[in-house]
Amino acid sequence: MKEVVKEMTKRTEQAFVNPGARFGLLYIYVLIVGVIIGLYYVSNLENISRQSVPPVLPDTTVTVTELTVKKAVSVPPVILSEISKPSPNLVSEGEKIYKTNCASCHGDKGAGDGPAATGLNPPPRDFLSKENWVNGTKLSGIYKTLEEGLLPSAMIAYDFLLPEQKFAVAHYIRQTFIPDAEADTEDDLIALDATYNLSAGVQLAAQIPVSSASAIIENESKTKVENIIKLKEKISSLSSEAGYSAFNEVVKNENTALTFLTINNEWKKSEDSFINLLVNNVNQNGFNGSIYNLSSNEWNVLFNFMNKLI
Ligand code: HEC
Structure with missing residues (x-):
């Protein structure tokens, strides 16, 4: 038994000394690892192949249709009882x-033989x-x-x-070309009126593409931001004024305060309306609570300063 152990130790030692034997061990090791990877690959084949195909989402899920430019339309109401009669006018x-509009296709004599x-x-027809x-x-x-x-x-x-104009041209072709044109019943005219809102008229607002609208808004807000930046520069240039420190004391958020005061120009009319505006909207308007502690003299200084600024 002792001898067998001795022999084994000797062989292992030899394996480490002898480079050939070392490769032999390495070979077995590589083989085992290779088989494990292989088995893992085969057992997960389904997953692997599924993941290697990139998912294709159909484009049709999101269809963005841009609005077209339309002028505002105002369609005047018509009095059906009058316009349904073929007056000479x-x-x-x-x-x-x-x-x-029509003769190019329908022909001068209405026989459907125009040049187009x-x-x-x-x-x-x-x-x-x-x-x-x-x-x-x-x-x-x-x-x-x-x-x-x-269509x-x-x-x-x-x-x-x-x-x-539609009634006019319809009267013209009925009178001039169509033999025995059929007369409308009262119900036909009522239904026509209801379908196309004839006696009510139609008002359609103008419409522009969303992209143009956002460009306009972006431009507007850009000029607003530039305006605020200019005001802030102006404030620093007025740092020697009495109102400068007063403003800094009562302001909580300079950007909000300046935006608020530039949008709303009413306050410039009088010191009273200025005070009212600031006191009634503290926190939303970018000013802080210390505004309640201002003396009438301080209000006056602040009002003059803001008036000079904006
Ligand atoms: C580009 C050629 C063209 C022009 C311009 C044209 N039409 Fe037509 N029109 C047609 C054709 C084609 C038909 C037949 C369509 C069908 O039968 O499906 C037709 C059919 C008609 C009909 C028959 C409708 C029905 O009930 O069968 C009327 C009425 C008519 N047109 C009126 C007019 C009037 C009024 C104008 C001018 C404001 C006009 N068309 C301009 C090509 C034209």
């Missing part, structure tokens, strides 16, 4: 509108034909066609025409 106004009609599919009208020949039907268009055909919406 309306018809002659309608003729002008037809010639500039070539190749259009469907072709522009021949007003003389009674077949296959989509919205019909009633005043209300034509109004709807003009307001909404007949995807070349008949776009003529919603930029004022209500009166």
Whole structure:
């Protein structure tokens, strides 16, 4: 037994002395580590492959549609009982509108054969034909066609025409081209009025893209900040004035105080309104509580100083 132990110790010693034997041990060690890594890799294969594919998020989740520029629109109300009658005035106004906006497709004689009609599919409506009208020949039907268009055909919406102009051109084509144009019932006209707010008129506010709006706001706040910086420079240049130390004593946040006083110019009118303004808004307006301890003389000094500054 003793001999076996001796022999083993000797061999191990030899292994450390003999470089070849050392490599032998290293080989076994590397093999074991390699097998462990291999097993780990195989058992986690699913995870590893899953993580190596970068997740692809569809772009469609966030669609940012920028607003377009729109002028403010004021659509005057119309009196339906009057405008639904083809007065000579309306018809002659309608003729002008037809010639500039419609004749290129629908033709001078309304037969759908204007110069711009070539190749259009469907072709522009021949007003003389009674077949296959989509919205019909009633005043209300034509109004709807003009307001909404007949997309995807070349008949776009003529919603930029004022209500009166739409009625005018509808009267013109009904009188001039359409044989036996259908008359509107009372209900048709009431429904038309309700759908397009005709007797109420429409007021639409102007609209600009959000990006332009933020650029404007950014610019505005930039000039405000620059203004405050200038005021602060001016304050340091007035350090020899009596009001300088008074101001520093009652001010809690110089930026807030200066912004507050520049936005609100009312206080410049009188010392009383100045005192009122500061006393009623302490803490929000950047001043501190010691403002309550000012004597009337100190108020006067402070008021004159602020008046000189802003
Ligand atoms: C660019 C060519 C073009 C211009 C300009 C044009 N239209 Fe049209 N219009 C069409 C076409 C095409 C159709 C047929 C659409 C369909 O049947 O789907 C049509 C159809 C119509 C109809 C029939 C609606 C129905 O119920 O079937 C009316 C009414 C009409 N247009 C009026 C006008 C008036 C009024 C103007 C001018 C303010 C005008 N169009 C300008 C191409 C034009």
